[in-house]
Amino acid sequence: MTNTQLFQQDRSNSPLLKVNKLTKLYAPGKGCEDINFDLYPGEVLGIVGESGSGKSTLLTCLSARLAPNDGEVLYLNRENNWLNLYQLSETERRYLLRTEWGVVHQHARDGLRMGVSAGANIGERLMAIGERHYGKIREKGMKWMQDVELDVDRIDDKPATYSGGMQQRLQIARNLVTHPRVVFMDEPTGGLDVSVQARLLDLLRTLVTEMNLSVIIVTHDLAVARLLAQRLVVMRHGKIVETGLTDQVLDDPQHAYTQLLVSSVLTP
């Protein structure tokens, strides 16, 4: 079978993540409520909305880090079994997060171990899935540093000595080293200089295409959403007010809130 055929087969018509009636409320209107959507292999889904709209709560619930009040998240794993996320044991959820899933935090220091070297940060996930050979781990660490355009000579430096953009790329390498199938990202370009942001966007898009990754990305930056996401979910007061193809939602928004959001963007 050629590569192309493999690629197309993998992009099947069946979703790999199903979200049904997911609800996590801290107070009425605070959190997320009655969230429903499917995510397909290779698809990038953007979640947009102003701060306080429940985007991050939703992402935390989706990525197995916060138990919902109601509803379910179903995931089709590599072995083709549907897993009901919050019926798994804590250990099983943690295992999933270290293997088939990845989480890229807005602040790299939440997703990195600041006290150990960059190489150890990348190697940690490999060790978690049973890789023990030091040479192999280091080799993969170096390969991934190159893939995210980090200077391999700095593999033994601690992430604290890296710039914000470099830390973000290290965080991405750390997540992708185990070839996850779904990656959750919370404002991955937030707080970065625009020049660094463009490079990170390019890197993310290349990796997503090459690894056929499914991504759920939370952002308040509509320009970032347009460049990365194929589909958008617009949230307000914890609920989804509009969904659709990214360019359709941004160019022909239907809901009053989305129209307001889109018309409020400054263009340089």
Next chain:
Amino acid sequence: MTTMINVEQLSKTFTLHNQGGIQLPVLDKVDLQVFAGQCTVLHGDSGSGKSTLLRTLYANYLPSSGAIYVRHQGEMLDLARASSHQLLSVRRDTMGYVSQFLRVIPRIATLHVVMQPLKERGIADKEAKDRAADLLQKLNIPERLWSLAPSTFSGGEQQRVNIARGFIQDYPILLLDEPTASLDQKNADVVVQLIKKALANNTAVVGIFHDAHVRDAVADQVFSVYSDTSHANDQTPSHIN
């Protein structure tokens, strides 16, 4: 003749919620058929709704009512009722779109911008690169510019990069929104050749061409779009601006 697009009773009205809920009716019960190997030119005055119709065909605008059947993987799929997942599949495999403006991640080399649609379909680097280089050459973008990001290019050059990106894949349906608007005669002729080649390849082409010379050279069918109200607007609705 194979029908590739069948538009039935398509209407589109924009509702501007934040401007007193004002309604802008643009398309009113449009019927249109588009055939394989033919070029359908959308014609009408500025503000008549040509662009709105073209964008609705690409699912960039949401129809208010009516149906848009598109031949996708051997079946007629109604875009007005299709899921986002199906729409993405239509765009990946069936329908290409060349807009007037190039919208890409900043600082990416032109060659890679053009290669990208093929990469997304899993085509190998080498083949994608060869086809991108061939198109850029045909469209007279000097090779020394290929490694630069198109944001530094002139308007006409950016448009040619956009055209290369649109024509790199052999889509069964190709939508063109004024592809020759800022091109000189020589490059407009190259675009005419590309369109003719696509038509010979049995692609169904739907386009808006202000340039009469281009229009006469490629049109098989001219479809007139009339605006039914005085405030119909061919531009992006004002809540975007």
